[in-house]
Amino acid sequence: GAVVSQHPSWVICKSGTSVKIECRSLDFQATTMFWYRQFPKQSLMLMATSNEGSKATYEQGVEKDKFLINHASLTLSTLTVTSAHPEDSSFYICSARDSRLAGEQYFGPGTRLTVT
Amino acid sequence: GESVGLHLPTLSVQEGDNSIINCAYSNSASDYFIWYKQESGKGPQFIIDIRSNMDKRQGQRVTVLLNKTVKHLSLQIAATQPGDSAVYFCAENGGKAGGTSYGKLTFGQGTILTVHP
Numbered sequence: 001g002a003v004v005s006q007h008p009s010w011v012i013c014k015s016g017t018s019v020k021i022e023c024r025s026l027d028f029q030a031t032t033m034f035w036y037r038q039f040p041k042q043s044l045m046l047m048a049t050s051n052e053g054s055k056a057t058y059e060q061g062v063e064k065d066k067f068l069i070n071h072a073s074l075t076l077s078t079l080t081v082t083s084a085h086p087e088d089s090s091f092y093i094c095s096a097r098d099s100r101l102a103g104e105q106y107f108g109p110g111t112r113l114t115v116t
Numbered sequence: 117g118e119s120v121g122l123h124l125p126t127l128s129v130q131e132g133d134n135s136i137i138n139c140a141y142s143n144s145a146s147d148y149f150i151w152y153k154q155e156s157g158k159g160p161q162f163i164i165d166i167r168s169n170m171d172k173r174q175g176q177r178v179t180v181l182l183n184k185t186v187k188h189l190s191l192q193i194a195a196t197q198p199g200d201s202a203v204y205f206c207a208e209n210g211g212k213a214g215g216t217s218y219g220k221l222t223f224g225q226g227t228i229l230t231v232h233p
Contacts, residue, residue: 106162107159
């Protein structure tokens with residue numbers, strides 16, 4: 001089956017530093033990947049849509065200069081949280097859409113970010 | 117704005133009982149709905165999906181019902197097991213194919229299912 005991985009699975013960083021999270025589709029190609037954020041006991045909120053070879057599309061209220069997204073290949077998208085603050089602490093989840101199958105999305109295991 | 121919501125935030129059942137989790141959606145243009153299971157500290161896991169041209173779809177121990185008239189979606193789990201304990205989310209795929217919102221998932225608030233042995 002389709003597998004999506006994320007790295008790291010958890011990270012602790014100091015306030016003001018930047019953190020990069022990777023999302024990889026392991027056995028399929030994904031022209032589109034999505035980044036979500038989930039706070040404790042809340043639902044997943046879409047942050048942005050990452051398109052291979054083009055700029056990401058951000059949802060309303062998400063700062064594009066703070067959450068940098070790069071989708072350099074058909075199997076890799078990265079999310080960089082710049083100048084992280086404690087309020088950025090959250091569970092970040094990516095999903096990848098199989099280029100061959102319309103609508104099919106596969107989720108990664110998530111990355112727990114804690115900013116101290 | 118568009119939203120997908122759930123009627124019940126928590127549900128407790130006994131092992132072996134059937135569980136029903138409900139979801140209301142507001143975007144009448146959505147044509148694809150998915151149920152996900154999320155265990156603590158993990159990403160969502162696909163359970164079952166349904167397209168708007170259907171009103172019922174069955175999987176292994178699970179059934180999804182779609183009522184487009186009242187914009188209501190439900191997930192039925194038969195013979196619920198302790199391993200089914202998790203948070204369950206419904207999600208709608210934004211808009212129709214070719215539209216700007218297609219492929220974007222809007223998640224409901226989630227229902228915590230607890231199965232007691």
